[in-house]
Amino acid sequence: MTDPKQHATRRRLFAQPFSNSSITTFEPAIRRKVDLAVSKIKRDAEESSADILKWFTFMATDVAGELSFGTSFDMLQHEQKTPYIRDLETAMMISGMRSELQPLLKIASYLPLRSLRHALAIDERLNSYGHEAIQNHKAYIATRQGPGATSLFSKFLDPKKNQELSDAEIEQEASNLIVAGSDTTAVSLTYLIWAVLRPDNNHIREKLMDEISTLPLDARGSDLTSLQYLKAVVDEALRLYGAAPGSLPRIVPGAGTVLGPYHIPGGVTVSTQAFTIHRDPNIFRDPERFDPSRWENPTQEMRDAFSPFGAGSRTCIGIHLAMLELLLGTFLLFKQCPAAVLSPTTTDESMEFENYFLIAPKSHRCEIQLRHE
Numbered sequence: 001m002t003d004p005k006q007h008a009t010r011r012r013l014f015a016q017p018f019s020n021s022s023i024t025t026f027e028p029a030i031r032r033k034v035d036l037a038v039s040k041i042k043r044d045a046e047e048s049s050a051d052i053l054k055w056f057t058f059m060a061t062d063v064a065g066e067l068s069f070g071t072s073f074d075m076l077q078h079e080q081k082t083p084y085i086r087d088l089e090t091a092m093m094i095s096g097m098r099s100e101l102q103p104l105l106k107i108a109s110y111l112p113l114r115s116l117r118h119a120l121a122i123d124e125r126l127n128s129y130g131h132e133a134i135q136n137h138k139a140y141i142a143t144r145q146g147p148g149a150t151s152l153f154s155k156f157l158d159p160k161k162n163q164e165l166s167d168a169e170i171e172q173e174a175s176n177l178i179v180a181g182s183d184t185t186a187v188s189l190t191y192l193i194w195a196v197l198r199p200d201n202n203h204i205r206e207k208l209m210d211e212i213s214t215l216p217l218d219a220r221g222s223d224l225t226s227l228q229y230l231k232a233v234v235d236e237a238l239r240l241y242g243a244a245p246g247s248l249p250r251i252v253p254g255a256g257t258v259l260g261p262y263h264i265p266g267g268v269t270v271s272t273q274a275f276t277i278h279r280d281p282n283i284f285r286d287p288e289r290f291d292p293s294r295w296e297n298p299t300q301e302m303r304d305a306f307s308p309f310g311a312g313s314r315t316c317i318g319i320h321l322a323m324l325e326l327l328l329g330t331f332l333l334f335k336q337c338p339a340a341v342l343s344p345t346t347t348d349e350s351m352e353f354e355n356y357f358l359i360a361p362k363s364h365r366c367e368i369q370l371r372h373e
């Protein structure tokens with residue numbers, strides 16, 4: 001959505017559903033997914049090794065799905081991606097190519113090839129899933145007794161309230177949220193766990209485990225915010241391994257602006273990227289080092305520079321949800337798998353970034369196992 005007015009209206013509509021207090025009402029549902037992901041990781045790690053990137057991807061996608069459509073994809077239970085998620089990923093991957101090749105694809109759609117026709121019907125399938133899910137959710141809301149949100153869109157689907165968004169807009173927004181909220185969270189959490197488990201970061205892991213041991217297994221999200229070292233570990237992981245560290249373009253408005261010694265005319269596209277700002281040695285001492293203790297006493301410059309969720313009017317709307325998943329995921333993983341170590345297949349090289357706007361480990365996996373005491 002490039003029009004600033006349209007965007008601002010949409011942000012105002014979503015401000016309440018994405019607020020911290022609203023996300024807290026979904027905590028039991030989120031907790032169930034995180035618990036399930038961690039229990040599957042523990043099971044696999046006990047047997048041989050667990051791919052935490054896979055399980056966190058299922059977890060974050062199930063969370064985003066349930067909060068968007070009011071019903072879970074249950075990828076954690078079924079241990080595989082649903083056809084809808086596979087279609088959504090393909091649609092994202094080929095979106096640029098499709099706009100370039102539109103005339104060719106139109107001709108191809110008349111060819112009598114079943115697999116080609118199936119591939120080209122991707123939009124129809126995505127729309128029909130989104131439509132069905134939203135209609136079911138709407139029917140449920142219309143008949144439910146008592147208050148309480150069942151999804152981020154409940155208030156827009158409630159026939160007793162003002163219909164501020166059309167069903168088609170909700171379907172579109174819901175699938176956008178699944179894309180925006182799944183790999184981002186999964187990749188950031190995976191790098192966090194990897195960074196803590198690296199053998200040269202043993203002192204970090206021990207300090208984290210000590211702090212985590214002060215709370216019971218059933219601690220709530222609000223309890224976790226009192227764990228200062230856990231928060232520092234999350235922030236440090238987001239500084240070095242936040243999933244979207246690339247360029248975030250903005251168009252300079254009106255007559256332009258002055259930035260330091262430069263005048264930038266209106267209409268010019270400018271951008272910043274967290275990757276370099278988060279590694280500026282003038283702001284972060286020894287910037288490549290994973291060192292959560294730097295957040296125990298941050299300078300104002302560090303706070304200003306820290307922008308893993310972007311900045312300004314288009315900053316990530318899912319920040320409270322993402323933070324809850326990161327805190328809960330880290331807490332529960334180290335509680336449930338205190339003997340976790342990196343598998344030999346997980347190396348600095350396998351975890352090097354692949355960067356297609358979102359970063360990901362180039363091996364597309366991150367395996368851990370349990371140390372035998």
Ligand code: HEM
Binds near residue numbers: 178185309314315
């Ligand atoms: C660790 C996890 C996450 C990271 C690192 C992240 C990062 C970002 C970044 C960098 C942006 C662009 C901000 C800008 O242009 O200034 C963004 C936008 C956005 N994010 Fe996230 N995100 C995460 C999780 C989530 C979750 C869980 C959701 C919701 C389910 C979400 C929904 C969105 C949406 C809807 C936008 C577009 C906001 C707008 O244009 O107004 N994100 N995110």
